[in-house]
Every structure is written in structure tokens, then in C-alpha cells.
Amino acid sequence: MEVLAGESNMVAKVRENGVLYEFDFSRVYWNPRLSTEHERIVSLLHRGDTVVDVFAGVGPFAIPAARRGCAVLANDLNPESFRWLQHNAKLNKVDQKITTSNLDGRDFIRGPVRERLPALMKGSQKIHVVMNLPALALEFLDAFKGLLDPEPDQSLSNLPQVHCYGFSKENDPQRDVVERAEASLKTNLQGQCSVHLVRNVAPNKEMMCVSFTLPRGVLYKTHTQDRDTSEEPCPKKQKCEDSTN
Numbered sequence: 001m002e003v004l005a006g007e008s009n010m011v012a013k014v015r016e017n018g019v020l021y022e023f024d025f026s027r028v029y030w031n032p033r034l035s036t037e038h039e040r041i042v043s044l045l046h047r048g049d050t051v052v053d054v055f056a057g058v059g060p061f062a063i064p065a066a067r068r069g070c071a072v073l074a075n076d077l078n079p080e081s082f083r084w085l086q087h088n089a090k091l092n093k094v095d096q097k098i099t100t101s102n103l104d105g106r107d108f109i110r111g112p113v114r115e116r117l118p119a120l121m122k123g124s125q126k127i128h129v130v131m132n133l134p135a136l137a138l139e140f141l142d143a144f145k146g147l148l149d150p151e152p153d154q155s156l157s158n159l160p161q162v163h164c165y166g167f168s169k170e171n172d173p174q175r176d177v178v179e180r181a182e183a184s185l186k187t188n189l190q191g192q193c194s195v196h197l198v199r200n201v202a203p204n205k206e207m208m209c210v211s212f213t214l215p216r217g218v219l220y221k222t223h224t225q226d227r228d229t230s231e232e233p234c235p236k237k238q239k240c241e242d243s244t245n
């Protein structure tokens with residue numbers, strides 16, 4: 001991005017769905033075409049829920065969620081996004097509701113999220129995990145595999161609801177993103193997830209959101225995961241191999 005004339009200042013003030021954000025346009029991600037999607041996810045939240053935003057940017061899910069009375073864990077790897085996320089939390093007077101991290105998404109899930117999840121899952125308020133990095137987020141789902149040690153009372157657990165974004169250029173984008181989520185999680189999601197078309201990004205390229213409850217068998221370590229499972233084929237591979245037989 002280049003300033004053609006005038007002062008070389010890319011700091012913008014933007015209002016989306018009634019919330020004010022400030023950020024340096026040249027250093028962070030911002031897409032006004034996502035306002036409806038931000039609103040859709042925020043409309044699913046209730047006071048007291050927890051939101052885990054793995055790729056938070058400058059806060060368009062995290063800040064409205066906190067304003068709605070949710071506790072938020074928000075992360076972004078880009079130090080500039082992280083700085084503006086913290087700035088926007090203060091600007092909107094919700095910094096007490098948001099805990100920020102500046103980590104790679106996988107480290108965030110395996111660090112701060114893993115630490116907080118067992119206590120949150122003992123409660124009854126919903127836990128929503130938002131993963132908006134559509135080029136890669138489906139691949140990050142593997143970070144949830146065997147994240148927690150099994151607990152004796154795990155049947156009572158309140159399992160997190162994941163909203164994971166992906167681009168697709170396939171003829172059946174819905175099926176494509178579900179299969180890619182299944183391949184990362186090494187589990188079957190058929191009949192256990194919903195898929196939302198977010199927007200058409202380019203001719204033959206869709207942005208999709210797959211939502212599902214994180215399966216218990218994915219989240220908890222099993223005896224087989226303690227052994228070497230590197231030879232196990234993923235469900236997608238298995239399907240491909242089956243179809244060639």
C-alpha cells in the first residue's frame with residue numbers, strides 16, 4: 001500500500017457494527033466485507049460465554065464479544081495487530097474482559113488455551129473458538145488433537161464450539177472444507193457440523209465457515225495417542241485410497 005498524495009499517515013478510524021477500531025492500515029489486516037460475518041458470530045454469543053479468538057487481528061470478533069459480556073482470549077502473531085488489538089480493547093473500555101497473546105496460533109492453543117480449557121469446560125457457559133485465517137486455519141485444527149488429559153468426570157464436560165474458516169476452489173466447497181477439517185482432526189464430522197458460505201472471494205473461490213462441537217475423542221488424549229500413531233492414515237487419505245480400489 002502506498003500514499004500517493006498528502007500526509008504519509010495510514011492510521012485509520014473505522015466503525016463496524018457500531019464499534020470503533022483504530023489501526024495502521026499498512027501494517028494489519030482489515031476487510032470491511034467481513035462485517036456481516038463478524039456480526040453473525042457475535043449474535044451467537046451470550047453474556048458469560050468465553051470466546052477464544054486464535055487469529056484475532058485488531059479485534060473485530062474479540063471486541064464486540066467482550067462488549068456483549070463474554071470473557072475473551074484473543075491472539076495474533078503479527079506484533080502490529082497485537083498492539084492495535086490491545087489499543088482497541090482500551091478504546092472500547094473492554095480491556096478487563098480480554099486477555100491478549102502474541103503467539104503462533106498452534107502455540108496459543110497448546111499454551112494459554114490448554115491451560116484455561118479444563119476449568120472452563122467444568123462450567124455451563126459456552127466456549128466458542130473462532131479461527132479466521134481462511135488460507136490456513138483448517139490445518140491448525142490438528143492443534144486440538146490430544147490437547148487435554150482425560151478426566152474422570154469428562155462426561156460432564158462442556159465441549160468447545162469451533163468456527164473455522166477456509167477458502168475453497170472446489171466444485172463442492174461445503175464438502176471440501178468439511179473433508180479438510182476431518183483430515184486435520186482425524187475424525188468424522190458428517191452430520192455433526194454446519195457449514196456457512198461467508199462470501200464469494202473471486203470467481204470460483206468461496207470463503208466458508210465450518211462450525212462444530214469439538215469431539216471428545218479429539219480433545220482428550222487416548223492410550224493410542226500415547227503410542228506412536230504416525231502410521232495411521234487420516235480419514236481423507238483413507239477415503240481417497242478406498243475410491244481407487
Ligand SMILES: C[S@@+](CC[C@H](N)C(=O)[O-])C[C@H]1O[C@@H](n2cnc3c(N)ncnc32)[C@H](O)[C@@H]1O
Nearest residue numbers: 029055056057076077078081103104105132133
Ligand atoms: C484473515 S485475518 C483475520 C483477522 C480478524 N479476525 C478478522 O476477522 O478480520 C488473519 C489474522 O491472523 C494473523 N495470523 C497469521 N498467521 C498467524 C499465525 N500463524 N498465528 C496467529 N495469527 C496469525 C494475521 O496477522 C491476521 O491478523
